[in-house]
Amino acid sequence: xxxxxxxxxxxxxxxxxxxxxxxxxxxxxxxxxxxxxxxxxxxxxxxxxxxxxxxxxxxxxxxxxxxxxxxxxxxxxxxxxxxxxxxxxxxxxxxxxxxxxxxxxxxxxxxxxxxxxxxxxxxxxxxxxxxxxxxxxxxxxxxxxxxxxxxxxxxxxxxxxxxxxxxxxxxxxxxxxxxxxxxxxxxxxxxxxxxxxxxxxxxxxxxxxxxxxxxxxxxxxxxxxxxxxxxxxxxxxxxxxxxxxxxxxxxxxxxxxxxxxxxxxxxxxxxxxxxxxxxxxxxxxxxxxxxxxxxxxxxxxxxxxxxxxxxxxxxxxxxxxxxxxxxxxxxxxxxxxxxxxxxxxxxxxxxxxxxxxxxxxxxxxxxxxxxxxxxxxxxxxxxxxxxxxxxxxxxxxxxxxxxxxxxxxxxxxxxxxxxx
Amino acid sequence: xxxxxxxxxxxxxxxxxxxxxxxxxxxxxxxxxxxxxxxxxxxxxxxxxxxxxxxxxxxxxxxxxxxxxxxxxxxxxxxxxxxxxxxxxxxxxxxxxxxxxxxxxxxxxxxxxxxxxxxxxxxxxxxxxxxxxxxxxxxxxxxxxxxxxxxxxxxxxxxxxxxxxxxxxxxxxxxxxxxxxxxxxxxxxxxxxxxxxxxxxxxxxxxxxxxxxxxxxxxxxxxxxxxxxxxxxxxxxxxxxxxxxxxxxxxxxxxxxxxxxxxxxxxxxxxxxxxxxxxxxxxxxxxxxxxxxxxxxxxxxxxxxxxxxxxxxxxxxxxxxxxxxxxxxxxxxxxxxxxxxxxxxxxxxxxxxxxxxxxxxxxxxxxxxxxxxxxxxxxxxxxxxx
Numbered sequence: 084x085x086x087x088x089x090x091x092x093x094x095x096x097x098x099x100x101x102x103x104x105x106x107x108x109x110x111x112x113x114x115x116x117x118x119x120x121x122x123x124x125x126x127x128x129x130x131x132x133x134x135x136x137x138x139x140x141x142x143x144x145x146x147x148x149x150x151x152x153x154x155x156x157x158x159x160x161x162x163x164x165x166x167x168x169x170x171x172x173x174x175x176x177x178x179x180x181x182x183x184x185x186x187x188x189x190x191x192x193x194x195x196x197x198x199x200x201x202x203x204x205x206x207x208x209x210x211x212x213x214x215x216x217x218x219x220x221x222x223x224x225x226x227x228x229x230x231x232x233x234x235x236x237x238x239x240x241x242x243x244x245x246x247x248x249x250x251x252x253x254x255x256x257x258x259x260x261x262x263x264x265x266x267x268x269x270x271x272x273x274x275x276x277x278x279x280x281x282x283x284x285x286x287x288x289x290x291x292x293x294x295x296x297x298x299x300x301x302x303x304x305x306x307x308x309x310x311x312x313x314x315x316x317x318x319x320x321x322x323x324x325x326x327x328x329x330x331x332x333x334x335x336x337x338x339x340x341x342x343x344x345x346x347x348x349x350x351x352x353x354x355x356x357x358x359x360x361x362x363x364x365x366x367x368x369x370x371x372x373x374x375x376x377x378x379x380x381x382x383x384x385x386x387x388x389x390x391x392x393x394x395x396x397x398x399x400x401x402x403x404x405x406x407x408x409x410x411x412x413x414x415x416x417x418x419x420x421x422x423x424x425x426x427x428x429x430x431x432x433x434x435x436x437x438x439x440x441x442x443x444x445x446x447x448x449x450x451x452x453x454x455x456x457x458x459x460x461x462x463x464x465x466x467x468x469x470x471x472x473x474x475x476x477x478x479x480x481x482x483x484x485x486x487x488x489x490x491x492x493x494x495x496x497x498x499x500x501x502x503x
Numbered sequence: 504x505x506x507x508x509x510x511x512x513x514x515x516x517x518x519x520x521x522x523x524x525x526x527x528x529x530x531x532x533x534x535x536x537x538x539x540x541x542x543x544x545x546x547x548x549x550x551x552x553x554x555x556x557x558x559x560x561x562x563x564x565x566x567x568x569x570x571x572x573x574x575x576x577x578x579x580x581x582x583x584x585x586x587x588x589x590x591x592x593x594x595x596x597x598x599x600x601x602x603x604x605x606x607x608x609x610x611x612x613x614x615x616x617x618x619x620x621x622x623x624x625x626x627x628x629x630x631x632x633x634x635x636x637x638x639x640x641x642x643x644x645x646x647x648x649x650x651x652x653x654x655x656x657x658x659x660x661x662x663x664x665x666x667x668x669x670x671x672x673x674x675x676x677x678x679x680x681x682x683x684x685x686x687x688x689x690x691x692x693x694x695x696x697x698x699x700x701x702x703x704x705x706x707x708x709x710x711x712x713x714x715x716x717x718x719x720x721x722x723x724x725x726x727x728x729x730x731x732x733x734x735x736x737x738x739x740x741x742x743x744x745x746x747x748x749x750x751x752x753x754x755x756x757x758x759x760x761x762x763x764x765x766x767x768x769x770x771x772x773x774x775x776x777x778x779x780x781x782x783x784x785x786x787x788x789x790x791x792x793x794x795x796x797x798x799x800x801x802x803x804x805x806x807x808x809x810x811x812x813x814x815x816x817x818x819x820x821x822x823x824x825x826x827x828x829x830x831x832x833x834x835x836x837x838x839x840x841x842x843x844x845x846x847x848x849x850x851x852x853x854x855x856x857x858x859x860x861x862x863x864x865x866x867x868x869x870x871x872x873x874x875x876x877x878x879x880x881x882x883x884x885x886x887x888x889x
Contacts, residue, residue: 372887392884393877399887400828400880403514404803407810410516422798426806429799486788489795497771497798499785 099165103172106145111178112138118457121470123184124254124477125315132258135182139213142173142181149211152195157208185255186210186217190263193345194294197333206261206294218259220250220295220319221342228487230265231286231339235321237266237293243328246295246321252481256297256304256317263345264295265338290338293330300324311473312457349482350431367438368399371445378463380450394444401437408433425496432488435478442472514824516810517817526590533594536567541598543858546716550861555601555718556678558636564604565633574611578627585750589757589812593805596761599865601716603675605758606638609751610683610697613639617695617735617743625732626681626697637697640670640684640722641748641873648873649748650685650693650741655724657686657694663731666696666704666724672872676720677709683735684722685744693744695735702727714868716861746819749826751873753811756829759869760805763833763840766862767797770844777849784847793843800836807832827883831876837866 092100115134120126126135142148150166152158173181181187191210194202209215226233235248246266256262269289297304301324306314333341372395375385385391412426445468446453455462457470479485493499522530540563549557564570573588574580588608595604611630614623629635641648643655655668670676670684682705683697698705704727710719737743771794774785784790807829814822841863845852852859870876 368887375888386888389881392888393880396880396883396887397831397876399883400807400832401803403810403825403828404807404832407516407806408803411806411809422802425798425802429802433799433803486792489792490788492798493785493791493795497794499771499774499791499794500783502786502788502791 096164096168100168100172103147103169104176106147107172107176107178110141110145111176119179120313120315121467121474122180122477123182123315124474124481125309125311125313126182126255126258127314132182135179136213136216138179139181139183142169143211143213148181148187149207152191152207152211156195156203157211181213182255183210183213183216185219185259185263186215186261189219189345189349190217190261190294192348193263193292193341194332196344197292197337197341201329202294202332209260215260216255216258218253218256218262218297218317218319219345220253220262220264221345222252223249224251228484230342231290233265233267233290235264235266237264237268237291237326240323240325244293244326244330245301245323246293246326247323248321250319250321251307253304253317253319254315256319257306257315259297262295262297262319263332264293265290265342266293267291268335268338287339288336290342291335292332292338292341293326294332295324295326295330299326309474310476311470346483350428350488351434367441367445368395368402371395371398371441371448374445374464374468375448378448378450378452380448385448385450391448398437398441398444401440405433405437422496425492428488428492428496431482432485432492435475436485439472439475439479442468442475446472514814514821516825517813522586522590522809526586529587530590530594532567533569533591534597537594537598537600541600546599546601546861549601550715553715555712555716556603556636556675557601561602561636562633564600564602565631570604570607570633571611571627571631573608574615574627574631578623579631580611580627585753585812585815586809588754589809592754592757593761593764593808596758596763596865597765599716599762599765599861603636603638603679605751605754606674606679607636608754609639609641609747610637610681612750613683613695613743613747614697614735616746617737617740618697619736622697622732622735630681635680636675636678637681637683638674638676638679639747639751640673640676640682641751642670642672644669644671650744653685653687653693655684655686657688657696657734659689660728664696664729664734666698666727666729668724669721670724671721672710672719673707673722675718676722677707677718679707682722686724692741694740695744695747696729696733697735698724698727698729698733702729704728712868714861714864716865717868745823748873749823750815752826752830752879753808753815753822755869755873756804756808756811756826756833759833759837759866760801760808762862762865762869763797763801763804763837766837766840766844766859766866767794767801769859769862770794770797770840770847773848773851790847793847797836797840797843800832800839804829804833804836824883824886827874827879830874831879831883834866834870835876837862838870841866 117130120131126132147169149158150161151163154160187210191207194206210217221230223233223235235246235250237244237246267289268291301322303320304317307316307318308314309316375391375395378385380388408426449463449468452463453469455466457466459466490502494501568581569591571580572583572591573585576582607630611627614626618626630637658665666686673682679700681697681699683695685693685695688694700707704725706723707720710721712719774790774794775783777784807825811822811825811829814825841859844859845863848857848859851857
């Protein structure tokens with residue numbers, strides 16, 4: 084990540100970066116001695132969660148979180164690049180990630196964009212201070228890539244709503260106070276006997292977006308086990324779970340549009356998130372180079388193997404290309420006059436695929452030791468590389484699979500015919 | 504995860520790098536001029552007739568200020584930066600502009616970087632005005648072009664030098680008036696020589712180029728006697744050669760990005776127009792997704808090419824890694840684009856009538872020149888691993 088620090092910054096920004104760096108160096112918590120999650124996708128235990136929550140709280144109390152959110156909602160009203168600097172420095176220092184990812188990066192910016200004044204005042208500050216954790220209720224067992232086919236319903240009941248349905252891949256649900264929830268408020272789509280276009284319109288129009296209280300009765304959170312064997316990932320079942328009328332975000336039936344905004348933030352295609360965002364691929368080639376110096380293959384350092392060197396150089400190129408594309412995307416429109424959306428919409432696809440290639444490459448560098456798993460006392464780097472490679476699929480699949488990203492780019496940027 | 508190695512190479516790119524309004528104007532001008540002057544039927548006519556070099560067109564490009572774009576105004580250049588050149592080269596790559604542009608550009612750069620004050624004043628103005636067609640001869644048999652591998656020799660004699668050796672794949676080498684090339688002196692150091700053509704003992708023999716818009720020659724120096732002034736007399740000849748090559752990597756990368764962009768647009772348009780199974784073939788993800796991958800690759804390579812150009816403008820001594828990255832990536836992306844481009848055009852793509860093969864040929868040429876991705880990754884790995 085130090086590449087970011089290599090940018091020639093304004094004097095004020097450089098000073099700010101230096102302060103942030105010094106602060107992190109002195110305040111970064113020591114490793115607690117128990118296994119830490121690699122990302123917010125596998126926070127399993129109470130002690131892991133409390134450790135991470137305390138760290139985010141500390142960052143917020145120091146004034147380094149929510150920098151670009153308005154002061155009246157707990158932020159500081161600074162330009163976005165200040166928050167970016169903090170995120171970069173956290174990643175650079177190898178400090179723990181900020182655990183309230185869904186609040187900071189997805190729910191928060193969406194509430195800022197669509198929430199009522201009351202909602203903004205109510206929800207945003209506790210996101211920053213980590214007093215209230217958020218989770219996301221979008222995907223369902225029958226609605227993955229085809230998200231708009233979701234069937235969870237919110238029916239009007241008395242002064243509010245009741246929710247019935249089933250959400251999956253609900254990261255952090257077991258610690259969350261709130262959920263950003265997509266539910267059908269119009270009649271369910273009828274696949275038979277309707278013109279296709281009408282069905283499509285219907286499908287999107289019937290969806291609304293809610294801020295759902297996770298402590299409501301009728302909510303069951305069940306853990307799902309990831310392919311790494313770790314938890315942190317859940318399914319949530321709603322059995323006529325009540326929420327107040329004020330839980331609605333935006334207009335009734337506006338849910339699809341708002342959800343697309345959330346996904347834009349989730350995919351890193353828009354700025355304005357509360358902070359803590361660090362692309363997993365940003366700094367990793369350095370670590371793999373370091374690994375290749377320590378690991379031996381065929382009796383010699385892996386760093387001397389010409390094939391390893393060639394592939395590492397390619398990943399370095401890929402990392403720099405992604406970084407510069409991000410930098411270019413932040414400069415005025417003329418940089419993309421032919422395809423204004425291209426560099427933003429390709430971000431999620433490129434960084435997730437790169438992170439996967441990079442972690443897989445690290446496993447190959449390990450040679451026979453790539454077969455060792457978490458818990459083996461001789462596993463290089465405590466088997467974090469195989470773990471990271473397996474976990475990389477959470478990124479190429481979650482938030483819209485790479486295949487869906489390619490559809491979106493092909494259709495919205497290149498004007499190719501729509502698949503759906 | 505693991506701690507960071509201390510010596511990880513730093514790449515310095517200005518934070519606000521990017522294209523401005525002024526860059527946009529150059530792009531528009533170049534796109535308009537080339538669209539009118541070199542539409543595909545015109546390019547086909549030249550390719551079919553074997554006209555890879557045309558002095559009239561060359562003069563026109565010079566009058567637009569393009570040939571001397573990055574040469575200083577003091578020698579008749581436009582005095583613009585490498586980011587401007589990056590844009591111009593992208594546009595020239597899009598239209599497969601034939602002729603010696605890269606050779607002339609880099610010969611001019613070599614003279615600026617390696618020449619004495621007097622040599623710059625004597626040689627550069629003719630290049631900028633288009634009156635002297637210059638080219639660079641970097642490559643030798645065996646594929647060598649970086650300073651360490653130069654085997655052609657320069658031997659000092661009374662009043663000048665005797666040059667011996669072979670240079671291959673010299674762009675427009677049979678048509679050039681001036682060739683700049685590296686030779687090894689008896690001390691073992693590399694020096695640059697600017698040799699007027701024709702000269703006794705220098706034989707330029709045309710090669711058959713895979714790309715009809717990129718004619719090449721092999722030039723033999725068979726004990727050619729040149730005057731003392733032919734040796735570029737700046738302070739650090741080997742450094743000058745290196746700096747020339749680094750600029751060459753960036754330039755060819757930019758041109759390759761432009762070429763790949765054209766292939767992307769041709770393929771995208773074909774995928775929309777061509778119908779099979781009652782639908783445009785671009786509906787099918789087996790067609791759609793490779794086109795998207797092509798676009799992503801091009802945008803990433805463009806960022807590297809523009810980043811390298813921005814560094815050449817801001818801190819040129821730091822430009823080498825990015826220029827190598829840009830060349831490696833742009834070469835690969837261009838090659839991948841033409842591969843998919845031909846394939847996705849189906850049977851039509853396999854014909855001479857389909858324009859894609861002209862880009863295919865250019866991509867093959869561009870990858871082969873000034874180091875392919877394998878070459879540059881080897882050099883980058885040396886920096887990455889220390």
